[in-house]
């Protein structure tokens with residue numbers, strides 16, 4: 281099972297050709313110096329940005345083939361990026377319930393929400409509004425939200441950057457078990473080499 285990707289990004293002062301096939305039973309880490317195009321690639325995969333040509337598929341499901349383009353909200357992809365946001369007018373628990381209601385996959389079980397709140401140490405934030413959260417709490421809520429949405433692929437772009445080392449270790453362990461048990465792929469960007477070292481079953485793509 282594979283993730284196939286073929287994108288040519290051309291901007292005024294930036295270009296990147298990225299053609300690859302990734303094993304979809306592993307976590308892929310995309311490495312590279314600041315500005316090398318990591319976020320741009322994940323946004324294209326998520327369907328948040330669109331190029332006139334390009335190819336992206338997961339197993340046998342094509343999300344883009346040149347002008348054929350499945351919009352982001354119809355892609356069974358859990359994207360947690362640097363600019364991801366919760367709905368500002370809903371509490372954390374309501375944001376998560378909304379994602380659960382719109383879940384993509386019924387062929388694997390929903391995670392246990394009480395367990396998630398405990399693992400992510402977020403019980404005290406259930407009824408808070410997004411504006412009342414710290415940045416680390418916001419990131420943790422976004423990751424829980426993506427899990428309850430039951431996607432077929434996770435894209436994490438610096439999704440854990442504001443979480444303290446201790447809690448990040450616990451969350452990463454939980455996530456790796458979660459992905460491995462359900463044979464779900466994730467593509468992961470992080471500047472934190474210690475964080476990357478903790479990831480098991482990893483394939484690394486270096487854009488430098």
Ligand SMILES: Nc1ncnc2c1ncn2[C@@H]1O[C@H](COP(=O)(O)OP(=O)(O)OP(=O)(O)O)[C@@H](O)[C@H]1O
Nearest residue numbers: 291293294312313314315316317318319320321471
């Ligand atoms: N919306 C945009 N419009 C024009 N140029 C952009 C846009 N977004 C990013 N760029 C440029 O494209 C290049 C790649 O940016 P990108 O954000 O993908 O890099 P990155 O590897 O994720 O960087 P970082 O590690 O600093 O987050 C950079 O030169 C950046 O300035």
